[in-house]
Amino acid sequence: MSDEDLDRHVDRHVLKRYDTKGVLGKGAYGIVWRAVDRRSGETVALKKIFDAFQNSTDAQRTFREVMFLQEMKGHENIVSLLSVLKSDNDRDFYLVFECMETDLHTAIRGNVLQDIHKQYVTWQMLKALKYMHSAELLHRDMKPSNLLLNSDCVVKVADFGLARSLRECASETKADDAKLTDYVATRWYRAPEILLGSPSYSFGVDVWAVGCIVGEMLVGKPIFPGATVLSQCETIFELLGKPDEERLRAISCYSKEMLAVLDDTRMPQGPEVLNAGQYLERWRRRFPGVGDDGLRLLIEMLRLDPHDRVKVIDALNHPYVAPFHNAALEGDAGFTALISIGDNEKKTTQVYRDKLYSEVKRIRAAERAQRNEERKERSERAAIAKRDGGGGGLAAHRGVRADTEHFGDASAIPAHRGERNPFDATSAMPAHRGDRRSYFMDR
Numbered sequence: 001m002s003d004e005d006l007d008r009h010v011d012r013h014v015l016k017r018y019d020t021k022g023v024l025g026k027g028a029y030g031i032v033w034r035a036v037d038r039r040s041g042e043t044v045a046l047k048k049i050f051d052a053f054q055n056s057t058d059a060q061r062t063f064r065e066v067m068f069l070q071e072m073k074g075h076e077n078i079v080s081l082l083s084v085l086k087s088d089n090d091r092d093f094y095l096v097f098e099c100m101e102t103d104l105h106t107a108i109r110g111n112v113l114q115d116i117h118k119q120y121v122t123w124q125m126l127k128a129l130k131y132m133h134s135a136e137l138l139h140r141d142m143k144p145s146n147l148l149l150n151s152d153c154v155v156k157v158a159d160f161g162l163a164r165s166l167r168e169c170a171s172e173t174k175a176d177d178a179k180l181t182d183y184v185a186t187r188w189y190r191a192p193e194i195l196l197g198s199p200s201y202s203f204g205v206d207v208w209a210v211g212c213i214v215g216e217m218l219v220g221k222p223i224f225p226g227a228t229v230l231s232q233c234e235t236i237f238e239l240l241g242k243p244d245e246e247r248l249r250a251i252s253c254y255s256k257e258m259l260a261v262l263d264d265t266r267m268p269q270g271p272e273v274l275n276a277g278q279y280l281e282r283w284r285r286r287f288p289g290v291g292d293d294g295l296r297l298l299i300e301m302l303r304l305d306p307h308d309r310v311k312v313i314d315a316l317n318h319p320y321v322a323p324f325h326n327a328a329l330e331g332d333a334g335f336t337a338l339i340s341i342g343d344n345e346k347k348t349t350q351v352y353r354d355k356l357y358s359e360v361k362r363i364r365a366a367e368r369a370q371r372n373e374e375r376k377e378r379s380e381r382a383a384i385a386k387r388d389g390g391g392g393g394l395a396a397h398r399g400v401r402a403d404t405e406h407f408g409d410a411s412a413i414p415a416h417r418g419e420r421n422p423f424d425a426t427s428a429m430p431a432h433r434g435d436r437r438s439y440f441m442d443r
């Protein structure tokens, strides 16, 4: 289908507000257009989720996506949801995001990332994970196409359709080992405990996925491209070694049955048998040309047993991301991400839709109130400044983000030192990069 044909899928009332400028991407659930907000002139990304409420699983996904994006809003490495719109038929749903230039999948395929970019991307992914995990939120679908990228190599995590809060399950079981089911993340990035059918998993699933992404950046292609769940396990064991039965049982109580059919003659010994040097040597052979710092972090993120896997906080202290590490920029959320319908409750599509619409109304009202408050504050300040003879206005750079400042002074990215920017092919950074404004619009 051409872009023009696709444009026909956008409701008329949406086109009145947004002028679509071509397709940015397609996912399993929707199409994303670059679009210009006709009122503000701002370039945005308009995502249409087709049949967003067609069954309760899809409705729950749509609900989660909006609610968790709203919860996570404000972090510089998480995409900002600016607005949402209903469709005329009440079946589809639109999300309006800040617009990014590309995604990591495209950047990896285009072979445009230099080593320092890979380190910068890794650091930003870890920083975003630290924030999400501190809010007890699992993303559960970290993969290159869900990581958006700008020409200055800023990364933003997108696609929260599979995200879920750990907190709401905590009352049923141990706090950090909640019972979680009905979850199907993209196979190549799926952690062993999920592949092996464990109903209890935790933050380690995101760490594993980020490990797979780092590996993919380092070698330019997916590192575990299994065609089935079983072959996925095989490709993993071919690198990591097949663990003994006891360890497999610790990862999942169903491992033994699942793996009974595996031909393990090709599988090498694991890190519990080899010493660290021998194990590293295997990774060097598998990933020739990749530096040891990258390999060592990879090994720590890709530990089979989630209990052995590096924690995000420790990964941020790893030498591989040392050029960027700065504890002051790697903050916690300071709250727990919770949404009004828990993941353990399965509701009808109608309930999710109604709840979503009412939540959106509530959020808009709160934001309107906040904007009014800010406007009032601004005019009061202006009045004071005028009375005092001017000059005392708001500091121009009050809203500048921490990482922008960091990037500005101590940029380690070659492009910022006047060297060739591998992203030069794409246009300059969008003007609204620093904009956290949100204006959930009425419809």
Ligand SMILES: Nc1ncnc2c1ncn2[C@@H]1O[C@H](COP(=O)(O)OP(=O)(O)O)[C@@H](O)[C@H]1O
Pocket (backbone or CB within 6 Å): 024, 025, 026, 027, 028, 029, 030, 031, 032, 045, 047, 079, 097, 098, 099, 100, 101, 102, 103, 145, 146, 148, 158, 159, 161
């Ligand atoms: N804000 C955005 N800016 C630029 N491109 C985007 C944006 N959001 C999504 N995309 C592109 O659209 C694709 C699909 O978006 P995504 O939210 O992952 O949808 P799905 O839930 O269908 O997977 C992404 O892989 C990316 O290429």
Ligand SMILES: [Mg+2]
Pocket (backbone or CB within 6 Å): 027, 028, 145, 146, 159
């Ligand atoms: Mg996606």
